Amino acid sequence: MKDMKEKIMQLIFLLAACASIFSVLLICFFLFANGIPTINEIGVFKFLLGRQWKPENNLYGILPMILGSIYVTAGALVIGVPTGILTAVYLSRFCSKRKYRLMKPAIDLLAGIPSVVYGFFGMVVLVPVLSQLFGGSGKSMATASLLLGIMILPTIIGVSESAMNAVPDSYYEGALALGASHERSVFFAVLPAARSGILAGVILGIGRVIGETMAVIMVAGNQARMPVGIFSGIRTMTANIVLEMGYATDLHRESLIATAVVLFVFILIINLSFSILTRKADQ
Numbered sequence: 046m047k048d049m050k051e052k053i054m055q056l057i058f059l060l061a062a063c064a065s066i067f068s069v070l071l072i073c074f075f076l077f078a079n080g081i082p083t084i085n086e087i088g089v090f091k092f093l094l095g096r097q098w099k100p101e102n103n104l105y106g107i108l109p110m111i112l113g114s115i116y117v118t119a120g121a122l123v124i125g126v127p128t129g130i131l132t133a134v135y136l137s138r139f140c141s142k143r144k145y146r147l148m149k150p151a152i153d154l155l156a157g158i159p160s161v162v163y164g165f166f167g168m169v170v171l172v173p174v175l176s177q178l179f180g181g182s183g184k185s186m187a188t189a190s191l192l193l194g195i196m197i198l199p200t201i202i203g204v205s206e207s208a209m210n211a212v213p214d215s216y217y218e219g220a221l222a223l224g225a226s227h228e229r230s231v232f233f234a235v236l237p238a239a240r241s242g243i244l245a246g247v248i249l250g251i252g253r254v255i256g257e258t259m260a261v262i263m264v265a266g267n268q269a270r271m272p273v274g275i276f277s278g279i280r281t282m283t284a285n286i287v288l289e290m291g292y293a294t295d296l297h298r299e300s301l302i303a304t305a306v307v308l309f310v311f312i313l314i315i316n317l318s319f320s321i322l323t324r325k326a327d328q
Contacts, residue, residue: 073309080306083299092303098269098285100293105300107307109271113186113279114255114311116272117265120190121197121254126247128194129201133243136202137209138231156199164263167192172264179276184266187275192264193257197250204249208242209235241323248319255311258283282308 084092087105095106132152136145171192176183212235220230236243258281266278267288280288286301286308293301 076302076306076309079299080303083296083303084306086296087300087303092300093307096271100289100297100300103296105296107282107285107304109269110280110282110285110304111307112272113265114281114283114308116186116275116279117189117193117261117281118251118254120186120275121193122247122251124191124194125197125201125250129198129246129250130205130243132198133202133205133209133246134231134236137206138227138235152199152202155195156203160196160257160259161263163192163196164260167260167264175276181276182266182278184264184278185274185276186265186272186279189261189265189279189281190275192260193254196257196260197253200249200253201246204246205239205243208239208246211242212238244319244322248315251315252312255308255315256283258287262287 092105092107093111094108095104096108097104097106098109136148136152140148167188171188172183174183175185175188175191179187216234216238217230220234221227225233261281262284265281265284267280267284268278269280269285270278272279282304286304290298290301
């Protein structure tokens with residue numbers, strides 16, 4: 046009877062795993078089956094390197110959106126990664142228990158806030174502030190980067206803190222035994238030992254940034270043009286798909302699906318890079 050129950054549970058787990066794999070394969074098939082022919086029809090270089098997105102004129106160049114996604118992601122990482130890692134270091138090795146009980150729930154609460162609420166905060170707070178400081182409308186690459194940098198903090202902090210808490214105490218105690226101070230022991234013994242987990246948090250943050258849509262639409266300006274400065278409006282690939290898919294038809298619709306293919310390839314490259322970097326870090 047016990048063996049039968051174990052076999053049934055193994056079968057259930059196998060079916061669940063197969064369902065996940067099948068879902069990924071189904072998404073890949075749909076995207077590539079509809080997107081690749083469109084890219085070939087438009088022209089690979091015209092589609093990927095074209096600087097104009099004007100569906101009414103049959104111009105489907107997504108280079109502005111590609112650069113917009115890359116720049117916003119880079120800006121969010123510049124803001125979110127150092128802040129998130131240093132916060133995780135403080136919570137793991139420097140924070141008192143009393144302060145931890147106050148700070149940890151507040152950070153966890155950030156992870157539960159919907160994207161549209163972040164977008165509303167950016168629209169009514171960040172946009173006016175940056176508009177007064179730097180001029181313009183305030184809806185820009187800088188605003189989107191700042192907002193996304195805030196949004197990825199819970200992910201980076203949570204994963205990095207868990208990675209540092211998992212480091213054996215012998216690393217820290219060994220550094221102290223060699224004469225290092227508390228700060229040096231943390232930054233030169235504990236932090237390097239947790240680099241794989243910290244890198245995982247950064248990669249998860251990148252995945253959220255590059256796939257974020259609603260908050261970006263509300264603060265980025267949504268201008269389908271080549272980026273001309275950090276305080277100018279831009280449009281990301283995700284925003285481009287959401288803004289135009291509702292009324293797109295024929296080649297216009299297919300070109301948006303092809304944009305999703307490019308975005309999907311970006312995610313695959315990020316995950317592959319994470320696997321390679323993790324192996325090197327472990328070695």
